[in-house]
Amino acid sequence: MSHELQFKTSMEFEYDRPAPVSPGIVRIVANNPSPLTFKGTNTYLVGMTELAVIDPGPLDPDHLAAILNAAGGRQIRQILITHAHRDHVDGANALKEETGAQILGYGRDEIPPEGPSVNPQGSEFIDYVFTPDVKIAHGDVIEEKEWRLEAIHTPGHAPDHLCFALLGRNILFSGDHVMAWNTTLVAPPEGSMADYVSSLQILLERPENLYLPGHGGRVDEPQRSVKAYLLHRRWREQSILEAIRGGVGTIQSIVPVIYPTIDQKLTRAAALSVQAHVEHLIARGLVTCDGSPTWDRPLSPA
16 A cells, blocks of 8 residues: 655745745744754744734744844734744744734643653653743634734644634645645644544635645645645554554554654654554554553554
């Protein structure tokens, strides 16, 4: 069985150099490339005379200076956070101090701060105590004279993940929920495959025809991409189920079967992705495990 996705890995940019991506929208790419952030984190400035900044990115003085230079004296009124992973949120307070803008996001105060302390989860990568000035939830609309942004709660990659729809423009700032360069990492306990699949289904019902993601280039045919990612997840889950039915009995042993050519740097992330699928299979009664599915705990078909 094979189901290969087509990724868009080309991207024209210069670090910390503002570039227009649509009328009234400027993108600035932070200089924080990695296997999980691709070229770096995208920060977006929305508006013509009064601005919203979506995802101020990492705590980096050069990136902060680039945001302020791109604003060019125009007032930054809102700082919107898609989710409290450090590559998206750590620069928020510094930008607030420079501009006086409020920080808006879902917040983490009702989400348990759990997870291992090392990559790709844990406090090194997640701001477990992120508390925005204004908490926003699914369906809330942030409105200024020149733009209206609707918050769409899309948990899966992170429990606090929000996408932002630019109303009247059919543009969605998709954060890490849908990207063109790769599939989204869904890594327990921070990530939930059941939530991720449900959140993708939410986007299929929406009208936006352009996604501007948190990493990588624009997604020009988002409905096709979302459908492809849903199909890919179903195929991946079926492959894992077949491996378990064939006697491959632990998450650790499933990884080389499902990802035979994976870069060793991404092995841990792959194991967490397999764990997310296994948890989803257990929840649906297709796989059993004596306790929580740790990487070496035996799995059996139901």
